[in-house]
Amino acid sequence: MRLLKSSIHPTVLDLRNSGRDKSFHRQAARAIVLNGEDILMLYTERYHDYTLPGGGVDEGENIIEGLLRELQEETGATNITNIVEFGRYEEFRPWYKDDFDIMHMESFCYTCTIHKELGETLLEDYEIHNGMRPVWINIHQAIAHNKHTMANSDKKGMSIERETFLLTLIRQELLPQN
Numbered sequence: 001m002r003l004l005k006s007s008i009h010p011t012v013l014d015l016r017n018s019g020r021d022k023s024f025h026r027q028a029a030r031a032i033v034l035n036g037e038d039i040l041m042l043y044t045e046r047y048h049d050y051t052l053p054g055g056g057v058d059e060g061e062n063i064i065e066g067l068l069r070e071l072q073e074e075t076g077a078t079n080i081t082n083i084v085e086f087g088r089y090e091e092f093r094p095w096y097k098d099d100f101d102i103m104h105m106e107s108f109c110y111t112c113t114i115h116k117e118l119g120e121t122l123l124e125d126y127e128i129h130n131g132m133r134p135v136w137i138n139i140h141q142a143i144a145h146n147k148h149t150m151a152n153s154d155k156k157g158m159s160i161e162r163e164t165f166l167l168t169l170i171r172q173e174l175l176p177q178n
Contacts, residue, residue, distance in 0.1 A: 001108060004087035005165060009158065012092045012102055023102035024095070029067035030054030032086055032111045032170055033077070039139045039170070040114070042074055045131025047157040048149045050142040052109070052166060053077075053134065063108045071112075074127070075134035076119035083112045089166060093158055109166065111174065139175065143167045 030052040033040035041050040053074045057066030064083060071077045086109040095103040118134055146164040149156050 001085050001088045004089050004109070004169060007089070007091040007093075007162065009091070009093040011094045022100050023092070023104055024100045025104045026106070027057045027063065027066075028055055028105060028107045029057055029063050029070060030107050030109045030166070031067055031071045031077075032109055032166075032174070033071075033114055034111070034139075034170075034174060035116060035136065037138050037140065037175060038136045039142060039167070040075060040077070041135055041137055041142055042132050043135050043137075044157070047130070047155060047160065048153055049146050049156060049160045049163065050135075050137065050167075051159055051163045054107070054109075064110075067108075067110055067112075071114070073122040073124075074132070075114075076121045077114040078119055079115040081113050083110050085109075086111050086170075089162055091162060107162065107166075139167060139171050143171065 031040070031054050032052060040053060042053055043050055053071050054067065055070045055074070057063055058069075061069070067083070068080055071080060089107040089109065091105050093103055093105065095101060121134065123132060143164060146160055146167065150160055150164065
């Protein structure tokens with residue numbers, strides 16, 4: 001799968017230079033679901049941002065199985081078809097749990113189609129606590145919103161830069177240019 005971008009969080013370089021660079025690798029699958037200029041996103045109240053549906057691939061799952069599971073759990077999507085590779089976003093970022101200092105995350109992104117009406121979600125407790133919910137939103141509005149959050153909010157999460165980069169690339173490559 002083509003590499004879209006490789007990103008290194010600034011503090012990772014500090015960790016590596018200090019000798020604290022114990023890292024682990026995580027694979028994630030992310031869905032790109034478009035309906036004209038509308039895109040299926042997850043809005044998270046805690047971080048005030050929009051992210052693509054998806055998440056970590058469980059042990060024993062392949063990337064596509066993880067994509068289907070995450071998309072169904074987080075959005076209630078049904079009739080998921082036409083799954084096509086879009087690209088991979090790689091990032092190295094700090095990890096704040098005891099066993100590791102750095103997470104190497106690879107997000108494998110796929111376009112797909114779903115039935116427009118969403119079913120019930122199966123969100124995890126932390127996702128509910130963070131105020132996560134699936135929404136259809138105009139892609140231009142989602143990009144503008146995330147850029148505003150990046151510039152003006154101290155509660156933004158680390159994923160917003162990845163998500164805004166991906167949204168901008170999706171708009172550039174998958175939407176008709178006027």
